[in-house]
Structures are given as structure tokens and as C-alpha cells.
Amino acid sequence: MSSVAIIDYGSGNLRSAAKAFERAAADRDVPPEIIVTADPDVVRRADRIVLPGVGAFADCRMGLLNVRGMREALEERVIVDAVPFLGICVGQQLMASEGHEKGVHKGFGWIAGNVVRLEPSDPELKIPHMGWNTISITTPHALFAGIPDGPDGLHAYFVHSYHLAATRPAEIMATAEYGMTITAAVGRDNLFGTQFHPEKSQTLGLQLIANFLGWRP
Amino acid sequence: MTLKTRLIPCLDVKDGRVVKGVQFVDLIDAGDPVAAAIAYDAAGADELTFLDITASAEGRETIFDVVARTAEHCFMPVTVGGGVRTIEDIRKLLLAGADKVSINSAAVSDPDFIARAADKFGDQCIVVSVDARRRQTQAPGRDNTDDWEIFTHGGRTPTGLDALEFAEHMVRRGAGELLVTSMDRDGTKSGFDLKLVRTIADAVHVPVVASGGVGTLDHLVEGVRDGHASAVLAASIFHFGTFTIGEAKAYLKAHGIAVREDALDQ
Numbered sequence: 001m002s003s004v005a006i007i008d009y010g011s012g013n014l015r016s017a018a019k020a021f022e023r024a025a026a027d028r029d030v031p032p033e034i035i036v037t038a039d040p041d042v043v044r045r046a047d048r049i050v051l052p053g054v055g056a057f058a059d060c061r062m063g064l065l066n067v068r069g070m071r072e073a074l075e076e077r078v079i080v081d082a083v084p085f086l087g088i089c090v091g092q093q094l095m096a097s098e099g100h101e102k103g104v105h106k107g108f109g110w111i112a113g114n115v116v117r118l119e120p121s122d123p124e125l126k127i128p129h130m131g132w133n134t135i136s137i138t139t140p141h142a143l144f145a146g147i148p149d150g151p152d153g154l155h156a157y158f159v160h161s162y163h164l165a166a167t168r169p170a171e172i173m174a175t176a177e178y179g180m181t182i183t184a185a186v187g188r189d190n191l192f193g194t195q196f197h198p199e200k201s202q203t204l205g206l207q208l209i210a211n212f213l214g215w216r217p
Numbered sequence: 218m219t220l221k222t223r224l225i226p227c228l229d230v231k232d233g234r235v236v237k238g239v240q241f242v243d244l245i246d247a248g249d250p251v252a253a254a255i256a257y258d259a260a261g262a263d264e265l266t267f268l269d270i271t272a273s274a275e276g277r278e279t280i281f282d283v284v285a286r287t288a289e290h291c292f293m294p295v296t297v298g299g300g301v302r303t304i305e306d307i308r309k310l311l312l313a314g315a316d317k318v319s320i321n322s323a324a325v326s327d328p329d330f331i332a333r334a335a336d337k338f339g340d341q342c343i344v345v346s347v348d349a350r351r352r353q354t355q356a357p358g359r360d361n362t363d364d365w366e367i368f369t370h371g372g373r374t375p376t377g378l379d380a381l382e383f384a385e386h387m388v389r390r391g392a393g394e395l396l397v398t399s400m401d402r403d404g405t406k407s408g409f410d411l412k413l414v415r416t417i418a419d420a421v422h423v424p425v426v427a428s429g430g431v432g433t434l435d436h437l438v439e440g441v442r443d444g445h446a447s448a449v450l451a452a453s454i455f456h457f458g459t460f461t462i463g464e465a466k467a468y469l470k471a472h473g474i475a476v477r478e479d480a481l482d483q
Contacts (some may be wrong), residue, residue: 014312015285015288015313015314016288016292016314019288019289019314019369020292025293054338054339054341054342055341056339059336107277114229115353125220126254126421126423126447127422128340128393128394128423128424129220129276130251130341130342130393130424130447131220131221131222131223131263131424131447132220132221132223132263132477133219133220134220151219154479155477157293158220159294159341159393159448160341161340161341174218175428177219178219178220188264195331196265199292200292200293200294200316201292202258202292202293202479203479204479205292206292211229212293
């Protein structure tokens with residue numbers, strides 16, 4: 001049986017993420033096993049890897065580094081073996097070169113660019129950018145199959161004060177507008193990351209997760 | 218900007234049961250909070266709030282089960298308030314599947330708790346519940362003043378704290394959102410205390426959820442247009458089937474307020 005590892009390093013609610021993946025998995029002919037895990041060996045054997053994350057960049061980074069062997073297992077399985085990877089929210093931000101929240105901290109360096117504070121042109125706009133927003137798909141991708149975008153498209157649930165300012169346009173998959181252009185999704189090869197929370201984004205989210213489970217980069 | 222105004226039904230839960238029940242659809246069990254949550258999810262609610270008003274310590278465990286069962290079925294954000302006093306309370310709620318916790322009394326008695334909670338779990342999941350009443354004027358025959366005092370314990374306990382100062386203080390400590398409830402208007406169906414909501418919404422950089430007093434769809438519009446709220450919360454107008462979530466959204470949209478209307482049967 002193939003497996004999807006959702007990495008548990010003490011960041012936020014993994015239950016809702018696990019439930020959303022289980023729901024999407026159940027619709028497949030051969031449902032993969034969804035495993036929430038803090039064990040690097042489970043990650044090394046996983047066929048797909050999900051890295052969630054809520055809170056501050058530095059705290060998530062530390063939480064991950066504190067799980068002995070996890071950083072190495074991720075690098076080995078995601079970069080060397082190239083299994084499909086999905087980063088969510090801060091899990092996506094960790095793919096960056098650096099995070100600039102509470103000081104400057106190194107990211108994985110998988111996606112070029114730094115994680116910087118949102119600075120909407122309209123000072124009246126609230127930070128965090130919290131709630132439902134539409135996205136614009138800037139690079140067509142298998143994970144967006146069946147997801148209508150644009151002003152009349154489906155909505156994604158965001159809650160964040162920082163975003164990954166990706167420097168290579170080809171690595172930006174989708175954006176959202178909030179008094180500025182926000183990076184909503186990044187990707188390259190077998191890597192994909194969303195700033196929004198697919199596990200909280202109802203129709204759009206379940207579709208994206210279903211697409212991830214069937215994705216063959 | 219295409220961020221949508223959020224419409225949030227609130228369920229009061231006591232000992233794991235919805236207080237007064239939810240009657241807007243033919244629920245097999247009108248008192249089951251999870252059945253109500255599923256129905257609101259399907260109806261297009263943007264978030265859901267559970268307010269746990271359980272008094273007894275043993276009854277408090279029931280909310281974790283409610284949240285966990287909700288997370289099995291609802292893929293939208295869930296906030297839980299009521300009785301959140303410790304870091305461990307927050308951790309348990311988040312692990313059960315809550316996305317945000319709303320904190321009231323503990324924020325008043327120990328403002329540093331908000332800072333510790335925000336540090337531990339991130340600003341985005343720490344909501345401070347600002348429960349306020351207008352101060353009574355001393356002069357007979359005069360209207361109440363435009364300043365508000367913070368109350369705790371469901372509006373029963375005065376604190377002497379000024380609501381605006383308290384709200385600003387909580388945001389500085391790390392609150393990622395404020396739930397502003399007028400205890401004068403709560404349950405009256407006479408509309409939000411718009412001046413209260415606007416005074417706080419205009420003063421802080423985080424989103425404000427307006428609460429307390431919704432009786433008509435115009436009240437929802439006013440909360441956003443005049444109260445400058447990012448989200449509006451209501452209970453009885455939805456529970457008793459006076460209006461559906463869809464009707465409320467259509468009304469907001471007709472009044473120029475951007476709402477999320479994703480087709481739910483896709």
C-alpha cells in the first residue's frame with residue numbers, strides 16, 4: 001500500500017489536515033495510507049510527503065530541526081528520491097531561501113526567494129490576511145486540475161502575515177490579491193507549496209488534495 | 218482586494234449539547250453540535266464558532282469530542298471559545314481540530330497569557346474576546362456614554378477596564394483577531410453596537426469580528442459597512458431558520474459587500 005506522510009513536528013492541528021487527506025484518499029480506487037508521523041524512517045519510506053506548519057517561521061524551523069534526523073530524511077526523500085512534496089502555509093514558507101520573521105533564518109533553499117512581511121498598498125487592510133480569497137493561477141499545474149480561478153473562481157482559506165516572495169517567476173504557481181500580489185502557491189519538479197490551507201478550503205482544498213494524491217511529477 | 222467578508226454562525230454548547238437546539242434544517246438531533254456544524258458547512262458558512270458555556274469541570278471534556286467529530290466532516294476553520302485558560306487547554310483544542318481559540322477571562326486576569334499563547338501557537342490562532350458594555354452616565358436622563366467597559370464571565374463580571382485600551386493592549390500582546398461583543402446588545406436582536414465595533418476596528422490592525430445583537434440581515438450589512446468589521450457573527454437568526462446562510466450572503470452581496478459564494482455541490 002502506498003503511503004502519504006504528514007510530518008508532525010509539534011506545529012498546529014494535524015487532525016484536520018489528516019482528515020482532509022483521508023477524505024480525498026477514500027475517493028481513490030486504491031486509497032493510500034495517511035500517516036501522521038514524527039519518525040524520519042516513516043518519511044524515508046513514504047510515497048508522498050506533506051509538511052504542514054502554523055505560527056512563526058523560526059518556531060516551525062526549530063520544531064522541525066528538533067526532530068532528530070527529520071531534516072535529513074526530508075532532503076533525502078524529497079530532493080534525492082524526488083517523491084511528490086506538498087508544503088502548507090509555513091510548511092511552504094520553509095521551502096524558501098530565508099525567512100525574515102523574528103530575525104533572519106535559513107530555509108530549505110528549494111524555492112528561490114525570502115519569506116517577507118505582507119505590506120499591502122492600502123494601510124487600511126488588516127494583517128493577518130485572514131479569510132477567503134480567490135487565486136490566479138499563473139503557471140498551469142496538475143494540482144490545479146478542476147479548480148476554477150480568477151474573480152469568479154473558487155476560494156481558498158488564507159491566514160498569514162508573511163509570504164514567500166519567490167524571485168523566479170517560473171516557480172510561482174498562483175497568486176492572490178490583497179493590496180499587493182501575494183504568492184499563493186509555488187512549485188517546481190516534484191515540489192509544491194500553498195500559502196493557503198487546502199485542508200480548510202472546502203471544495204477547492206479537497207480538489208487540490210485529491211490532485212496531489214494522484215500527481216505524477 | 219478580493220478578500221471576502223466572513224459570515225460566522227456561532228453555536229453555544231453546554232455539556233456537549235447545543236443550547237436551545239438548531240432548527241433551520243431537519244436535523245435528526247437538533248441538539249447535536251456536530252450535526253449543526255455539518256449543516257452550516259454545507260450551507261456555505263465561512264467559519265464556525267463554538268462557545269462552550271459548560272460550567273462543570275467534568276462537562277468541559279465534552280467540547281474536545283465535539284471539536285474532534287466536527288473536524289472529521291467539516292473542512293472549514295473552527296474557533297472554540299469559553300473556558301480557555303491554559304496553554305494546555307489551547308493545545309488540546311488545536312489537536313482536536315480547532316483552528317483558533319477565543320480567550321476572554323484569562324486575557325483579562327493575565328494579559329501575559331496572550332503573549333505566551335501567541336508565541337507558542339502563532340498570532341493567527343489566538344482570538345481575544347472583547348466583551349464590552351457601555352458605561353452608564355451618572356447624569357439622569359442622559360444617554361449612555363461612548364465608552365465601554367470590559368466584562369468577563371459571560372458579561373456578568375465588571376473589570377473596570379476600558380474596552381478600547383484593552384483591545385489595543387491585546388493586539389500588542391499578540392492577538393491575531395478580536396471578537397467584539399456588545400453585552401448590551403447580545404440577545405436583543407436590535408443590531409450590533411456599531412460605534413463599539415467601529416471604534417475598535419479602526420484602532421487595530423488585526424481583523425475584528427462583530428458580535429452581539431443581530432436580528433435582521435440589515436444588521437449584518439451595518440456591521441461591515443458602518444462597523445468596519447472583517448467578519449460578522451450571529452447565532453439565533455440562523456439557528457431558528459429566520460434566514461439561511463445563503464440568504465444572508467445574497468443580501469450582503471446586494472449591498473455591495475464581497476462574499477464567498479462557491480458552489481457547494483461541486
